[in-house]
Protein backbone atom coordinates (compact mmCIF):
# COMPACT_ATOMS: atom_id res chain seq x y z
CA UNK A 1 0.00 0.00 0.00
CA UNK A 2 1.14 3.53 -0.66
CA UNK A 3 -0.21 7.06 -0.69
CA UNK A 4 -0.86 8.56 -4.09
CA UNK A 5 -3.05 11.04 -5.85
CA UNK A 6 -6.17 9.10 -6.79
CA UNK A 7 -6.94 9.10 -10.50
CA UNK A 8 -10.59 9.84 -11.28
CA UNK A 9 -12.73 7.01 -12.57
CA UNK A 10 -15.27 7.79 -15.27
CA UNK A 11 -17.82 5.71 -17.15
CA UNK A 12 -15.22 5.38 -19.91
CA UNK A 13 -12.37 4.28 -17.65
CA UNK A 14 -14.32 2.13 -15.15
CA UNK A 15 -13.50 -1.19 -16.94
CA UNK A 16 -9.79 -0.30 -16.74
CA UNK A 17 -9.94 0.29 -12.97
CA UNK A 18 -12.12 -2.79 -12.43
CA UNK A 19 -9.40 -4.83 -14.18
CA UNK A 20 -6.52 -3.35 -12.17
CA UNK A 21 -8.37 -4.38 -8.98
CA UNK A 22 -8.15 -7.96 -10.36
CA UNK A 23 -4.44 -7.28 -11.08
CA UNK A 24 -5.07 -7.44 -14.78
CA UNK A 25 -3.96 -4.83 -17.32
CA UNK A 26 -6.47 -4.15 -20.11
CA UNK A 27 -6.55 -1.78 -23.06
CA UNK A 28 -9.18 -1.14 -25.71
CA UNK A 29 -9.17 -2.81 -29.10
CA UNK A 30 -11.26 -1.66 -32.05
CA UNK A 31 -13.66 -4.39 -33.21
CA UNK A 32 -13.65 -2.92 -36.73
CA UNK A 33 -9.96 -2.26 -37.52
CA UNK A 34 -8.26 -4.16 -34.64
CA UNK A 35 -6.24 -1.08 -33.62
CA UNK A 36 -5.14 -1.25 -29.98
CA UNK A 37 -5.92 1.92 -28.03
CA UNK A 38 -4.61 3.54 -24.86
CA UNK A 39 -5.49 5.83 -23.13
CA UNK A 40 -9.22 4.94 -23.17
CA UNK A 41 -11.36 6.65 -25.78
CA UNK A 42 -15.00 6.66 -26.84
CA UNK A 43 -14.06 6.16 -30.50
CA UNK A 44 -11.20 4.56 -32.38
CA UNK A 45 -8.67 7.27 -33.34
CA UNK A 46 -7.78 5.31 -36.50
CA UNK A 47 -11.20 4.53 -38.05
CA UNK A 48 -13.74 6.37 -35.86
CA UNK A 49 -15.61 3.24 -34.80
CA UNK A 50 -17.36 3.24 -31.42
CA UNK A 51 -17.07 -0.57 -31.26
CA UNK A 52 -14.21 -0.72 -28.76
CA UNK A 53 -13.65 -3.78 -26.58
CA UNK A 54 -11.50 -4.17 -23.49
CA UNK A 55 -8.82 -6.83 -23.92
CA UNK A 56 -6.19 -8.11 -21.49
CA UNK A 57 -2.57 -7.45 -22.47
CA UNK A 58 0.64 -9.18 -21.44
CA UNK A 59 1.86 -6.40 -19.16
CA UNK A 60 5.27 -6.66 -20.84
CA UNK A 61 6.91 -3.67 -22.47
CA UNK A 62 10.02 -1.55 -22.72
CA UNK A 63 10.94 1.89 -21.42
CA UNK A 64 10.27 4.30 -24.30
CA UNK A 65 11.45 7.31 -22.28
CA UNK A 66 11.53 8.37 -18.64
CA UNK A 67 12.32 11.13 -16.19
CA UNK A 68 13.22 11.11 -12.51
CA UNK A 69 11.38 13.47 -10.15
CA UNK A 70 13.71 14.20 -7.24
CA UNK A 71 11.45 16.93 -5.83
CA UNK A 72 7.88 15.80 -5.09
CA UNK A 73 5.36 17.24 -7.55
CA UNK A 74 2.79 17.01 -4.70
CA UNK A 75 3.30 16.79 -0.89
CA UNK A 76 1.63 13.35 -0.71
CA UNK A 77 4.45 11.98 -2.87
CA UNK A 78 7.34 13.43 -0.81
CA UNK A 79 8.28 10.15 0.89
CA UNK A 80 8.43 8.33 -2.44
CA UNK A 81 11.05 10.52 -4.13
CA UNK A 82 12.98 9.99 -6.25
CA UNK A 83 10.11 8.83 -8.49
CA UNK A 84 10.86 7.35 -11.89
CA UNK A 85 8.09 8.39 -14.30
CA UNK A 86 8.23 6.30 -17.44
CA UNK A 87 6.52 6.05 -20.78
CA UNK A 88 6.25 2.30 -21.30
CA UNK A 89 5.73 0.96 -24.80
CA UNK A 90 3.56 -2.10 -24.34
CA UNK A 91 4.34 -5.27 -26.28
CA UNK A 92 0.92 -4.76 -27.94
CA UNK A 93 1.90 -1.28 -29.19
CA UNK A 94 0.28 1.51 -27.17
CA UNK A 95 2.35 3.61 -24.79
CA UNK A 96 1.39 4.14 -21.16
CA UNK A 97 2.67 6.66 -18.61
CA UNK A 98 3.37 4.99 -15.29
CA UNK A 99 5.91 4.69 -12.51
CA UNK A 100 8.89 2.40 -12.51
CA UNK A 101 9.30 0.95 -9.03
CA UNK A 102 11.87 -1.19 -7.24
CA UNK A 103 14.68 0.03 -9.45
CA UNK A 104 17.54 2.49 -8.84
CA UNK A 105 16.72 5.54 -11.02
CA UNK A 106 20.40 5.66 -12.04
CA UNK A 107 20.11 2.19 -13.58
CA UNK A 108 17.07 2.90 -15.77
CA UNK A 109 17.72 2.84 -19.51
CA UNK A 110 15.62 3.51 -22.58
CA UNK A 111 14.73 0.12 -24.05
CA UNK A 112 14.87 -1.66 -20.69
CA UNK A 113 12.38 -4.54 -20.48
CA UNK A 114 9.66 -4.05 -17.87
CA UNK A 115 6.67 -5.95 -16.53
CA UNK A 116 3.50 -4.56 -14.99
CA UNK A 117 2.90 -4.86 -11.25
CA UNK A 118 -0.03 -3.63 -9.18
CA UNK A 119 0.03 -1.26 -6.23
CA UNK A 120 -2.94 -0.74 -3.92
CA UNK A 121 -3.47 2.86 -2.87
CA UNK A 122 -4.02 3.73 0.80
CA UNK A 123 -7.58 4.52 1.87
CA UNK A 124 -9.10 3.77 -1.51
CA UNK A 125 -10.22 0.87 -3.67
CA UNK A 126 -7.85 1.99 -6.42
CA UNK A 127 -5.11 -0.34 -7.62
CA UNK A 128 -2.52 1.38 -9.80
CA UNK A 129 -0.57 -0.38 -12.50
CA UNK A 130 3.15 0.33 -12.10
CA UNK A 131 6.11 -1.29 -13.81
CA UNK A 132 9.15 -3.19 -12.57
CA UNK A 133 12.30 -4.25 -14.38
CA UNK A 134 11.57 -7.58 -16.12
Ligand SMILES: [Zn+2]
Pocket residue numbers: 030031032033034035044045046047048049
Ligand atom coordinates in the same frame (compact mmCIF):
# COMPACT_ATOMS: atom_id res chain seq x y z
ZN1 LIG B 1 -10.75 1.24 -35.61
